[in-house]
Amino acid sequence: SDHQVSYKRVLLKISGEALMGDQGYGLHPPTVERIAQEVKSVHDMGVEIAMVIGGGNIFRGLQGSAQGMERTTADYMGMLATVMNALAMQSALETIGVFTRVISAIPMDQICEPYIRRRAVRHLEKGRVCIFAAGTGNPYFTTDTAATLRANEMSCEAIFKGTKVDGVYDADPMLDPTATRYDEVSYDDVLQKRLKVMDASAIALARDNSLPIIVFSLDEPGGFRTILEGKGTYTRVH
Ligand code: UDP
Numbered sequence: 001s002d003h004q005v006s007y008k009r010v011l012l013k014i015s016g017e018a019l020m021g022d023q024g025y026g027l028h029p030p031t032v033e034r035i036a037q038e039v040k041s042v043h044d045m046g047v048e049i050a051m052v053i054g055g056g057n058i059f060r061g062l063q064g065s066a067q068g069m070e071r072t073t074a075d076y077m078g079m080l081a082t083v084m085n086a087l088a089m090q091s092a093l094e095t096i097g098v099f100t101r102v103i104s105a106i107p108m109d110q111i112c113e114p115y116i117r118r119r120a121v122r123h124l125e126k127g128r129v130c131i132f133a134a135g136t137g138n139p140y141f142t143t144d145t146a147a148t149l150r151a152n153e154m155s156c157e158a159i160f161k162g163t164k165v166d167g168v169y170d171a172d173p174m175l176d177p178t179a180t181r182y183d184e185v186s187y188d189d190v191l192q193k194r195l196k197v198m199d200a201s202a203i204a205l206a207r208d209n210s211l212p213i214i215v216f217s218l219d220e221p222g223g224f225r226t227i228l229e230g231k232g233t234y235t236r237v238h
Contacts, residue, residue: 001049001159007047007157007158007228008047008048008157009047009048009049009050009124009151009154009155009156009157010042010047010048010049010050010054010156010157010158010159010160010227010228011049011050011051011052011147011151011154011158011159011160012039012042012049012050012051012159012160012162012224013051013052013053013054013144013147013157013159013160013161013162013198014035014051014052014053014054014161014162014218015053015056015057015143015163016052016053016054016055016056016057016058016081016082016085016143016165017054017056017057017059018035018053018057018162018218019031019032019035019053019057019085019088019089025057025058026057026058027057027084027085027088029088029092031224032088032089033092033095033096034093034221035089035092035162035218036089036092036093036095036096036098036223038162038218038222038223038225039051039089039129039224040096040097040098041099041222041224041225042224042225042228043098043127043129043236045225045228045229047228048124048125048127049124049129049130049149050120050124050129050130050131050132050151050154050156051086051089051129051130051131051132052131052132052135052143052146052147052150053082053086053089053131053133053141053143054082054142054144055078055079055080055082055084055085055135055143056078056081056084057081057085058081058084058085059074059077059078059080059081060074060078060140061074061075061077061139062074063074063080064077064078064213071139071140072139072140072232075140075141076139077140078135079106079134079135079137080134081138082133082134082135082143083104083108083111083112083133083134085110085133086102086104086112086131086132086133087102087112087133089131090102090118090131091128096153098129099127099128099129099203100128100129100130100131101113101120101123101124101128101129101130101131102131102133103115103120103127103130103132103133104132104133104134105132105133105134105135105136105137105138105146106134106137112133115132115137117153117154120132120153120154121154121155124154130154131145132147132150132238135151140204141201142198142199142201143200143203144198144199144201144202145199145205145224147159147161147198147202148198148202148205148206148209148211149205151206151211152205152209152211156211156212157212158211158212158214159206159211159212159213159214160214160216160224160227160228161198161213161214161215161216162216162217162218162223162224163215163216163217163218164217164218165217165218166181166216166217166220166232166234166235167181167182167183167215167216167217167234167235168181168182168185168190168197168215168231168235168237169181169182169195169196170182170193170195172196181233181235182235183235183236184235184236184237184238185235185236185237186237187203187204187206187208187237187238189205190203190237191203191204197213197215197237198213203237210238212236212237212238213236213237213238214227214234214235214236214237215234215235215237216232216233216235220232
């Protein structure tokens with residue numbers, strides 16, 4: 001597919017697990033550095049980049065509530081986990097010369113900036129990578145919803161969802177060798193067929209604002225840039 005090949009402003013969404021490498025938990029510094037390089041190579045093209053990173057490598061609300069913790073408290077812990085990931089990514093990006101801001105939905109002034117929409121837009125215009133932390137700031141949401149919300153607020157042209165596989169398949173390609181990849185798929189098909197892209201609220205929010213979601217593999221070295229150049233394989237949800 002050769003849709004839009006020149007982007008001005010995009011949002012990159014990655015899960016927290018993308019930062020843990022082959023470990024079962026936490027942060028794997030070489031992996032964080034590798035992803036930072038991927039971001040830098042797109043930043044070098046002059047593309048403005050917003051980022052949302054999950055927290056699943058450290059804590060998920062559902063995991064806490066399954067262990068008897070109050071759901072909202074567990075969700076706040078999950079949001080705090082995303083702040084740690086954002087700080088790790090900030091550090092890795094600044095080490096290689098990319099200016100960044102961590103912007104949290106929950107104010108924690110000593111650590112990062114509070115979310116003020118116009119200020120965040122200005123940072124993007126100045127070429128700073130904005131890493132949006134603490135999700136939406138609300139329990140019962142996910143960082144996929146946060147990514148869709150921020151991408152809309154920042155007028156990003158698309159969400160780039162970096163995953164372990166190069167797109168959306170009709171079955172789990174890790175388990176089913178006959179699984180086939182969609183070049184493109186509609187939001188409604190994703191919802192009806194329960195395809196694993198992002199959670200339903202995130203898909204609905206993207207659909208209602210005609211925000212395309214591009215699912216691609218982050219394991220492929222140079223993958224993010226290749227996709228931004230309109231090459232490589234990916235799935236476009238629109
Ligand atoms: N979370 C939340 N509200 C938000 C975003 C995240 O409550 O707006 C919590 C929720 O508990 C979630 C955790 O933060 O499980 C980590 O985010 P997520 O599961 O989306 O991370 P990912 O799966 O992308 O690593």
